[in-house]
Amino acid sequence: MRISTDVLIIGTGAAGLAAGLQLHRQGITRLLLATESLQGGTSINTGSDKQTFYKLSLCGSDPDSVREMAETYFAGGSTHGDLALVEAATSVRAFMNLVELGLPFPKDAFGQYVGYKTDHDPRQRATSIGPYTSREMCRAMIRETQRLQIPVREGVFVKELRVKNGVCHGAVFFQRDTSELLEVRAKNTLFAVGGPGGLYATSVYPKVHLGAIGVALAAGAAARNLPESQFGLASTRFRWNVSGTYMQCVPRFLSTAADGVSDPREFLTECPVNMLPLVFLKGYQWPFDARKTLDETGTWGSSMVDLRVYVETVLRGRRVFLDFRENPTSFSCQTLGTEAAEYLERSGALTLPTPIARLKKMNPAAIALYADHGIDITSEPLEVAVCAQHNNGGLAGDTDWQSTNLRGLFPIGEVNGSHGVYRPGGSALNAGQVGAIRAAEAIVRNRGNRDLPDDATEPEETFLPKRSDWRKDREILQQRSTRAAGFLRNHEEVCRALEENAEQLRRLSVTDYESHRNGHLLLAQRVYLDAIRFELESGVGSRGSAMVLEASDDGQGLDLNGKFYKIVPENTDFRNFVLESRYLPTGEIVHRWEPCQAIPEPDSWFENVWNGADNER
Numbered sequence: 001m002r003i004s005t006d007v008l009i010i011g012t013g014a015a016g017l018a019a020g021l022q023l024h025r026q027g028i029t030r031l032l033l034a035t036e037s038l039q040g041g042t043s044i045n046t047g048s049d050k051q052t053f054y055k056l057s058l059c060g061s062d063p064d065s066v067r068e069m070a071e072t073y074f075a076g077g078s079t080h081g082d083l084a085l086v087e088a089a090t091s092v093r094a095f096m097n098l099v100e101l102g103l104p105f106p107k108d109a110f111g112q113y114v115g116y117k118t119d120h121d122p123r124q125r126a127t128s129i130g131p132y133t134s135r136e137m138c139r140a141m142i143r144e145t146q147r148l149q150i151p152v153r154e155g156v157f158v159k160e161l162r163v164k165n166g167v168c169h170g171a172v173f174f175q176r177d178t179s180e181l182l183e184v185r186a187k188n189t190l191f192a193v194g195g196p197g198g199l200y201a202t203s204v205y206p207k208v209h210l211g212a213i214g215v216a217l218a219a220g221a222a223a224r225n226l227p228e229s230q231f232g233l234a235s236t237r238f239r240w241n242v243s244g245t246y247m248q249c250v251p252r253f254l255s256t257a258a259d260g261v262s263d264p265r266e267f268l269t270e271c272p273v274n275m276l277p278l279v280f281l282k283g284y285q286w287p288f289d290a291r292k293t294l295d296e297t298g299t300w301g302s303s304m305v306d307l308r309v310y311v312e313t314v315l316r317g318r319r320v321f322l323d324f325r326e327n328p329t330s331f332s333c334q335t336l337g338t339e340a341a342e343y344l345e346r347s348g349a350l351t352l353p354t355p356i357a358r359l360k361k362m363n364p365a366a367i368a369l370y371a372d373h374g375i376d377i378t379s380e381p382l383e384v385a386v387c388a389q390h391n392n393g394g395l396a397g398d399t400d401w402q403s404t405n406l407r408g409l410f411p412i413g414e415v416n417g418s419h420g421v422y423r424p425g426g427s428a429l430n431a432g433q434v435g436a437i438r439a440a441e442a443i444v445r446n447r448g449n450r451d452l453p454d455d456a457t458e459p460e461e462t463f464l465p466k467r468s469d470w471r472k473d474r475e476i477l478q479q480r481s482t483r484a485a486g487f488l489r490n491h492e493e494v495c496r497a498l499e500e501n502a503e504q505l506r507r508l509s510v511t512d513y514e515s516h517r518n519g520h521l522l523l524a525q526r527v528y529l530d531a532i533r534f535e536l537e538s539g540v541g542s543r544g545s546a547m548v549l550e551a552s553d554d555g556q557g558l559d560l561n562g563k564f565y566k567i568v569p570e571n572t573d574f575r576n577f578v579l580e581s582r583y584l585p586t587g588e589i590v591h592r593w594e595p596c597q598a599i600p601e602p603d604s605w606f607e608n609v610w611n612g613a614d615n616e617r
Helices: 014-025 066-075 081-089 091-100 133-147 213-218 276-281 304-315 338-346 355-362 364-371 427-445 470-484 491-507 513-538 572-576 606-611
Strands: 002-010 031-034 156-164 167-175 181-191 229-235 252-256 319-323 382-391 409-411 547-551 558-560 563-567 577-583 589-595
Touching: 002 014, 002 167, 014 031, 014 091, 014 133, 014 427, 031 181, 066 081, 081 091, 081 427, 091 427, 133 427, 156 181, 156 213, 156 513, 181 427, 213 513, 229 304, 252 304, 276 304, 276 338, 304 319, 304 382, 304 558, 355 364, 409 427, 470 491, 470 513, 491 513, 513 577, 513 589, 572 577
Parallel strands: 002 031, 002 181, 181 409
Antiparallel strands: 156 167, 167 181, 229 382, 252 319, 319 382, 547 563, 558 563, 577 589
16 A cells, blocks of 8 residues: 655654644645554653753743753763754744643743753753653644644554665555555655664663664664663653652662562662662662762762662562662661751651651652552552663754755654763753754755655565564563663673674564564664674773773772672763764664764844845744
8 A cells, every 4th residue: 555645754752743733834734644553652651750841941030041051962972063052942942832732831920931950950941740741742732633633544563764865755664453564655754753662671661662763774874872871760560760759758779589579678778888868869860870870989979779779680680679668777867968858858858757758748749650550659669670761862863853864854852863971851852842843844945845756666575584483582682682782881791792683683583563673673773782882892981871891800899799890981082972873785884983063153143144045934
């Protein structure tokens, strides 16, 4: 089956839906949203204690500017200044679009949209409507999509992109109901498939979200910063970040034997330092950060909490739980430390007898959230692990979010690798909305300049069929990513994983859409692992949410269950470069370090912009 349209949007998360609305508002009505499910994906199925949208400050007397916000993005390292400037400049428009759709972002009696500080944020640019910000963004945009009668086709899974002479002309899909193929020919394709959720076994991505970046990599689309991901503590039965007040109420950390009941231990008490202040800090410092582990002086940082959980779950084969019912051993005003004690006191929670009482005082919605998913944290412990959460890298796009090497392909949302090593919390939601706006504007400006090719070739299979079990295959590949591409990295382990990946890909049987998706997951895993290998061999060292380890023979360094490791320090020179990766038709993967572009300093004199050729009016 073949159909044609002007614009094809693959994926209906917050970015894909926003793109559809932007295009429709600007007169592009011949478009199609293709999705597995309007209720699927990360945006509508995930969140955190206070899910954040990052934007320019719109409240109070503290100074802020587009340039300052761009510099905050750029300061994270390994990101291009032109992208940083675009994300900063378009943030208010993206935010106000959501306000007009009915999102109840907090504002005071004078109409000021108030904010708070988030990770890597020097101002108070962050805002939120609570733990379900991205879900409510999606719901509002779905309602508007339906009101405008924008065509949506559900139950389709992208199989491949149609590319000819460096131009993308649409995609081929599996249809769930008919098990037949559907080809959608389009002048422009917006690729909004989210992050690589299907790559990891220990993951906070919702189970319904696998991601499809492998489809674009197979088509030859360039990628950026693939090794740069975020990892952190999350619950596993219901996948959710345990950040914010889940940590600030200072729960008790318990580990048990594999049955989840026997041999309970309060394992943080085994550490040589007082861990309670570090537990509290995990509320602010949720992502694992290599800089917040063990420094040169032997001082412990908050990410040592993640490492101790890793030791219990991975190295000792135990299970870890947050217990909100009882205080940790030795809990007191003195052992909490000054910052935690002052915070709890100002919140009216310091003298309350248990973590659950403090949590109820500070954020009762955090308790209700788990209750909505059948978990009563007032009466039972909450199982957690260190999980993959977000890929700062992804496909390479220009300032219009168009692929740098495939014209007509616009990767938007998490699949676009516009972020660097560090980014402010909430910038991902902003980037998705900004990308939707920029891509829509570029398509409108260039309408009529791109035609579909006359030929219509049959879709080709990408992987050779040999019989296997797709469920078992998927579990194997996910365990491999968690082991070799997680927050602890070792060159020998990465090389071993690449060999295993090649062997599994050779044995892969493609018999239906699930096994075909395994093929694209394996291809994506191969490119990600090879990018990590290249980064390790380049000497980048530990940075962001990844720590590079080398075995230590002198009994010094980081103790992981009796084995000692040296933490390879970061070579900060690489903050000035972006890692670009490409999968070639020959099967070769090539990488290069691309110098970061500086933040542009355009001529912003009104008359000159008004009359200039680059005026986007």
